[in-house]
Amino acid sequence: MEIKKVLNNNVVITENDNHQEMVVMGKGLAFQKKAGDPVESTKIEKTFILQNTGTSEKLDQLLKYTSEKYLDISSEILTYAQAKLPYKLDEYLYVALTDHISFAIARYQQGIDLKNNLLYEVRKYYKKEFEIGIHALEIIEKHTDIRLGEDEAGSIALHLVNSQISGENMEIAVQVTDMVNSILNIVKYYYQVELDERSINYERFVTHLRYFSMRFIRKEKSEDTVDEFLHEQVQRKYQEAYACTERINIYLKKNFSWSLSQDEKVYLTVHIHRVTYRQKKQL
Template sequence: MRIRKVLNNNVVVSYNELNQQVIVMGKGLAFHKKEGDEIDTSKIRKTFVLQTKGISDKIAKVLMGTSEIYLNIAAQFYEYAQSKLSYKLDEYLYIALTDHISFAVSRYKKGVELKNPLAWEIRKYYKLEYQLALKCLEVIEKKTDVRLGDDEAATIALHLVNSQLSGENMKTAFRITEIVDTIISIVKYHFKIELDEESVNYERFLTHLRFFAIRLIRNEKPEENADLFFYEQIKANYTESYDCTAKIATYLKNNLNWDLSKDEEIYLTVHINRVTDRQKNEKS
């Protein structure tokens, strides 16, 4: 295995036996070494494979201003989170987490603690990602002796959520969370009930809302192919849920300039009916 690029004294880019680009880490691995030199395999402590073109260049830029210990933490957490999540994480997460963790630890040592304004919503809507992020805090503490606050776990969880969006910026993840939270609030206020957050129907509703919010932010308009008879049946049979959907449509139009398609109205109405039906019966 030969060095293709030196990132710093302890990190290099190379290619494995399958001709896959890899980041190789080890103390003094590249000391007095240059491109083309053989890698001393006895010094290798960490190797991870990169599939995305150009990622190593971005990692190199990040490592110019930070220690590779944070890349090591990010890589360890990436592998752990990927083993627990059903969706594929984007490799840009290596860069985003390395940069974020380095900055967070630096801020902590200076006595600066930033609050995440969406921490409560993130814990609520992205439970698995948040629990995984708490594990990341444990890894950070083990590697750096710094215990970051739980608000940092919320931000790391958002990085995981954002990784579904193929490298789009963190602002996107915040917007998704805000849209989901607003729609949930409209449903709760419309029916004047609390929703059962442990129910399967609630989880299905959240999943639908997340993907809907992603499409909205990307401006991915669905083709209008609703069955008009079915649409009218839904309106007639789920009147209260449809009225709630109408309120959501008003919010989306006035605040996000998004016109709900009839298909989206159908899906929202059905999900709202499912997620509120049990609570409505208990209230009665």
């Protein structure tokens, strides 16, 4: 095997004998290496095959900001999940789950504890996925010595079911699309930037907005679980993003007679800050 692309010192993209693109991981595997160099088989610790070349591009982008240890954790979780679930997992989960775990650990270290508003529903309707999510917490703890709460198990479970959710009817799909696009436009207008639609942060934000919109359309009420201290902390720390969230709240009140709960304001603020922060730094 020869290296097609170096993602960092420990991760490369190569091809197997069937010409399938493959991620290969190992300590120092790519140190002082470049495309075209042979892969040192003695240093290979883990591999997984990619069917979509777009996934390797997203991994490349992600690993510029995120340690590959989170990719290693995700790979272990997804290997376990695939053995337990009757359906095939989307390979993009390697990217989405790595990003999610990295973000969850960062929030934990900053003392920001976000509750999962869908935890009850996930535990009730997606029992297998939730059990995998609980096991995933053990895998994360093994690698990081950090024990995340059940809310994160619910979030990991949602990543597993995301691509398996049955298609909604066209009317609902249109409503969701319209609401998501409107909120994205509010963010773009408020910050006066074009969001990078190829970025992982953008995709993560859009995924959150879809769940958010579906809860409204299905009349699923969100009960506040975030305490006042955390709400004030997020409001103070991310003032610009919180002000943008208030603009979204005005739009929802005017067009849908729907006021954001305190929980929803916190979640939106964190996501808006994340989707705009790195982009603004690059301007």
